[in-house]
Amino acid sequence: MSEDVRSRPVRADAQQSIARILDAAQRVLAGDPGASMEQVAAAAGLGRATVHRHFPSRQSLLAALVDDLNARYRNAFEQARVMSGPPLVGLYRLTETAFELKVSHPFVISLTSAGQGPETPASDPEIQAGLERLFTRLRAAGEIAVDDPAWCRRLYVALLHEVHELPPGSPALTGAVEEPGDDLDARVELLVSTLLGALGRTPLPHHHSRSRRGGS
Structure with a gap:
């Protein structure tokens, strides 16, 4: 702010x-x-x-918008229980909230993509540290094989952007879930399955993934 x-x-x-x-x-x-x-x-x-x-000034308002978005991302770590709950559940929940924020804050996302404002979510030290702690926990739990949390963080942020940019109905999204129709769920599944595969672990079948998030 x-x-x-x-x-x-x-x-x-x-x-x-x-x-x-x-x-x-x-x-x-x-x-x-x-x-x-x-x-x-x-x-x-x-x-x-x-x-x-x-x-x-207009610039102070834009900076406050970016700061508010970063605060929402930081709060998402607490809501997802990234440090206290099962790490894979935290990854799913955090990813779901991240996509929701991208949809609900399109203007601020465009600002951070252009490098405006004080710190983008990807460059905020607290958010970086939180993501790296999550990937450290995922490695300790045997969910991933890569022992480099900074690299895992960079890959995750890159995938967030790329999956968010996919148009609705993209074959990559329709193939991510057994029952197409829930765009958010499809994006979460695509990102997490791609990430786990890239980091050295075979992802679970689709019907197991929602239970990993604590859903029904």
């Missing part, structure tokens, strides 16, 4: 305003990347002065 917001305690009402601004900015800028701060303020239902008080 921008330095002016980070440098001081934020009251509850100000936090609500910031959340509304960021949500509105994501929606407005996804439809029109050149939209003005005034358009963002209108979409948030707030006055222009309120938006400028929290984000005095």
Whole structure:
């Protein structure tokens, strides 16, 4: 988030305003990347002065959007129980959330792909460390054979991008699950099966993978 917001305690009402601004900015800028701060303020239902008080420039707003996305990725590690639960279950859950974030935050994803903003999820040291700890646990559990967590992390991030870019109905996606129809599930299955195969382990048959995620 921008330095002016980070440098001081934020009251509850100000936090609500910031959340509304960021949500509105994501929606407005996804439809029109050149939209003005005034358009963002209108979409948030707030006055222009309120938006400028929290984000005095367009660049500070863009930086806050990237920072918010990174925070969501970091929270995904906790939600997936990456360090406390079975590591393969954590991999599935983390991957599912990562794809959901790519879909729900297209404008910010485009910013990070272009190298704008403070740190992208792939370059955030905390996210990098979390992924490497996950791959260390996967190696210890015998789920993968490669003993190089940094390489595993880079491969995983590359696959996230490539699988996300596949168009709906791609043969790679329809072949990833036994019952086509769930695009998110197909993308998760394709990424995880490809990753496990590349890292030295034969993936489970499709009908076992959902149970690995804790699903029914």
